[in-house]
Amino acid sequence: MTEAPAVTVEGSARISGQPLFGPLRLEMAAGSWTCLLGPSGVGKSSLLRLVAGLGSGIDFVGTLAANDGEPLEGRISYMAQDDLLFPWLTVLENTQLGARLRRETPDPARAMNMLERVGLSDHASKRPAQLSGGQKQRVALARTLIEDRPIALLDEPFSALDARTRAEMQDLAARLLAGRTVLLVTHEPGEAARLGHKIVVMNETGLQSTSGPKSDPVRAITGAETLSLQSELHELLMARP
Amino acid sequence: MTTLRNGLISTALAIFLWWLLVALTGLPPFILPSPERVATALWTSRVTIAENAVVTIAEVLIGLVLGAVLGALTAIMLATFPLARTLVRPILVFFQAVPVFALAPILTLWLGYGILSKLVMTLIIIFFPVTSAFYDGLTRTPQGFLDLAQVMRVTPTQVMLRIRIPNALPSLASGLRLAAVYAPIGAVIGEWVGASKGLGYLMLLSNGRAQTDVMFAALIVLAGFTVLLHWTVDRMAERLTRHYAPDQN
Numbered sequence: 001m002t003e004a005p006a007v008t009v010e011g012s013a014r015i016s017g018q019p020l021f022g023p024l025r026l027e028m029a030a031g032s033w034t035c036l037l038g039p040s041g042v043g044k045s046s047l048l049r050l051v052a053g054l055g056s057g058i059d060f061v062g063t064l065a066a067n068d069g070e071p072l073e074g075r076i077s078y079m080a081q082d083d084l085l086f087p088w089l090t091v092l093e094n095t096q097l098g099a100r101l102r103r104e105t106p107d108p109a110r111a112m113n114m115l116e117r118v119g120l121s122d123h124a125s126k127r128p129a130q131l132s133g134g135q136k137q138r139v140a141l142a143r144t145l146i147e148d149r150p151i152a153l154l155d156e157p158f159s160a161l162d163a164r165t166r167a168e169m170q171d172l173a174a175r176l177l178a179g180r181t182v183l184l185v186t187h188e189p190g191e192a193a194r195l196g197h198k199i200v201v202m203n204e205t206g207l208q209s210t211s212g213p214k215s216d217p218v219r220a221i222t223g224a225e226t227l228s229l230q231s232e233l234h235e236l237l238m239a240r241p
Numbered sequence: 242m243t244t245l246r247n248g249l250i251s252t253a254l255a256i257f258l259w260w261l262l263v264a265l266t267g268l269p270p271f272i273l274p275s276p277e278r279v280a281t282a283l284w285t286s287r288v289t290i291a292e293n294a295v296v297t298i299a300e301v302l303i304g305l306v307l308g309a310v311l312g313a314l315t316a317i318m319l320a321t322f323p324l325a326r327t328l329v330r331p332i333l334v335f336f337q338a339v340p341v342f343a344l345a346p347i348l349t350l351w352l353g354y355g356i357l358s359k360l361v362m363t364l365i366i367i368f369f370p371v372t373s374a375f376y377d378g379l380t381r382t383p384q385g386f387l388d389l390a391q392v393m394r395v396t397p398t399q400v401m402l403r404i405r406i407p408n409a410l411p412s413l414a415s416g417l418r419l420a421a422v423y424a425p426i427g428a429v430i431g432e433w434v435g436a437s438k439g440l441g442y443l444m445l446l447s448n449g450r451a452q453t454d455v456m457f458a459a460l461i462v463l464a465g466f467t468v469l470l471h472w473t474v475d476r477m478a479e480r481l482t483r484h485y486a487p488d489q490n
Contacts, residue, residue, distance in 0.1 A: 054388050078392040084385045088407050088484040101395040101403055127484055147393065 004150035004181040006030040007072065009051060011062010013043070020046055020058065024206045030067070033174070033182045033217060035196035037189060037233060044185045044202045045155055051183065052078050052153050066151075077149040081156040083136040085128040085143075091115065092124040095142045114142040117176060134165035138172070145176055152177050154184045158191065167221060170194055174218040189233035193226045194219050201236040208236055274454040279461065282454035289443065290455075294462050296438040300356055300428040301470065304363025308424070309417055311364065312371030316413075319372075320379035321401060337369045341427065345434040359431035359439070366427035367420035374419070378412025379405050410485045414478035421474035425467045 006029050012022025021043035028034040038044045049055050051064060053073060066072055085094045095114055096106040115121045118138040128136055137157060144152060154173070158166045174195055186192055192199045195217045201208045210232060213219070219226040256276050262268075263275040270278055283290065315333075319326050345362060352358035382405045390400050432441025440463045447455035 049388075052388075052392055054391060074394055076392055078389060080385055080388070082383075082385050084383075084389050086386070086404070086407070088410075097389075098393045101390060101393055101399050103399065129484075153392075 002075070002150050003068070004031040004179060005066035005068045005070070005075075007051065007064075007066050007151060007181060007183075009047065009062070009064045011060055011064075013046065013050065013055075013061070014059040015046070015057060021202070022062070022206070024202075026200060026207060028181050028183050029198060030181055031179050032197035033177075033184060033195050035192035035199045036183060036185045036202055037187065037192040037199060037237070038185075038202035039187060039237060042202050042204060047202070048153050048155050048183060048185045051151075052076055054078075072151065075149050076151045076153060077144045077147040079140055079144045079152070079154045079157045081159055083128070083133075083140040085136055085139055087128055090125050090127060091120060091131070091139050094128065094139055095146055097143055098147050111142075111146060114146045115139075117145070118142045118172060134161055134169065137161060137165075137169055141169070141173055141176065150180055152180050152182045154182065156186055157184075159186065159188065166191075167194075171218055189230045189237065190221070190226070192233060193229035194221065199229070199233065201233060203237070203239070210236070271451045271453045274457055278454045279457040282452070283458040283461065286455050286458060290440075290459055290462055293438055293440050293443040293459070294466070296356070297425070297428050297432065297440040297463065298466060300359040300363055300431070300439065301424045301466075304360045304427060305367060305420060305424045305470075307360065308364040308367035309371050309420060312368045312416070312420075313375055313413060315368070315372045316375035316379055317401070317406070319376050320405065333369070333372065336365075337373075341366050342430060345430050348431070349435040354435045354437060358434075359428050359436065362431035363424050363427035366423045366430075370419040370423065371413070371416040374416030375409055375413040378409025381412075382408050407485060411482045414482045417474055417478055418471070421471045422467065425463060425470070429463065 006027065008025070008027050010023075010025040012024070013020040026034075026036070026047065036044050036047065046055070046058055050058055050060055051072070053076070064072070066075070086097065089097070089100075092108065092111055092115065093100065095111040096108070098104075099106040112121060112124060115124055118141055120135060120138055120142070123131060123135065128139070131139070137160075140157065157173075158169045161169060170191065184192075184195060193213075196213060197217060198212060199210045201210065210229070213225060213229055215225055219229075260276050263273055266273075274282070315329075319329060341362070344365065345358075348358045348361055352361060386404050386408065387400065390404060395403075428439065429441035429444075432439040433445055436442040440459045443459045444456045444463075447453070447459065
């Protein structure tokens with residue numbers, strides 16, 4: 001992996017003539033987790049899609065750049081709420097999806113190593129249909145890791161999981177994606193409070209940064225700072241314009 | 242095995258009802274021959290029936306393969322090129338609206354009384370279900386797969402070959418299942434309009450000679466073949482697409 005850059009989005013966006021968000025400015029610090037928290041429909045996923053290069057249909061006016069001046073294209077990996085596993089491929093093949101689709105020579109040993117890190121090496125030859133929701137999302141994480149991109153964009157990847165599985169996935173993702181510039185979009189204050197180096201609340205009026213967590217993530221679910229952050233975030237979320 | 246047993250039981254029941262109908266109404270054999278008469282005709286005319294069946298089966302199988310290949314290629318072309326979609330789709334819809342029966346005499350006029358006109362007839366009748374089912378599947382790739390491919394910087398060709406086509410295989414399979422049922426219809430229509438061989442020709446001929454029992458025997462062979470063809474295609478499609486069906490969880 002190359003050095004993780006900081007990424008800045010500044011501007012406003014419209015979709016078929018309707019204002020989507022902004023003007024706003026979001027800075028993602030290099031090599032750390034930025035959590036973008038907000039209710040459904042305020043455009044936080046659109047903001048992430050814009051950074052991912054998936055913004056066709058979004059009229060964006062402004063700048064989107066990494067601080068090292070290099071283009072973002074090809075330096076991003078992406079994880080969505082849906083695991084996006086291909087049902088016709090095995091777990092191992094899904095893990096190597098990027099290489100397969102780009103017709104590069106896959107490296108099964110490396111893929112097995114990734115599966116081991118997410119705790120699924122025993123399931124390598126299974127099909128996604130044979131896995132639980134949490135296991136599938138772990139394969140998706142392995143597929144994200146093997147791409148080895150300095151920037152990771154996570155669009156509510158844990159929101160469909162049960163509480164315990166979600167907490168395990170958060171720990172795993174925080175550990176394995178450490179050192180990368182991560183943008184995590186979530187509607188779950190508890191998730192932001194556990195994972196963010198920086199937490200930004202997005203609502204109809206724009207972005208509001210919190211005072212900033214003092215300790216480093218991952219924070220304990222019931223830790224004092226997590227809980228106080230969580231209530232602060234709740235209040236910010238409940239405030240209506 | 243339960244399916245097989247149930248099939249045998251319902252076949253036996255149907256034959257019994259047929260026999261009962263003939264016995265009770267006393268219909269003359271040239272209107273409705275009894276099961277025994279048809280069985281006898283099937284045995285005594287076995288060589289004639291087999292000779293004609295081979296022709297029809299060849300027409301159906303070759304037409305099915307050609308129609309499936311052509312239909313699948315057309316669907317891929319439509320899904321790949323927006324221009325093809327704009328230009329070709331209306332033509333396809335128009336042709337689909339033309340009753341295939343109406344085309345049969347023209348095809349015979351153009352292509353003669355031989356196997357070619359029947360092949361083309363079969364091909365046309367199965368081309369549309371295959372094309373439209375597969376095309377539908379190709380346009381229904383989950384957006385998330387396409388997003389992922391875009392972030393992974395995958396070329397459009399690879400997206401088509403490795404995502405859209407595999408994802409649409411279950412739809413292609415549904416199209417092929419329909420095609421397997423339609424294909425014999427195409428061949429028989431072609432034979433009715435003008436032929437010197439084939440089960441459709443044999444049925445028409447025996448009808449003209451009031452050999453209703455032979456006509457029924459040919460019909461039973463045709464129906465048996467259609468059921469077998471449908472079953473085979475169904476099993477093949479299932480094997481092929483076992484892992485391709487959308488995730489059930």
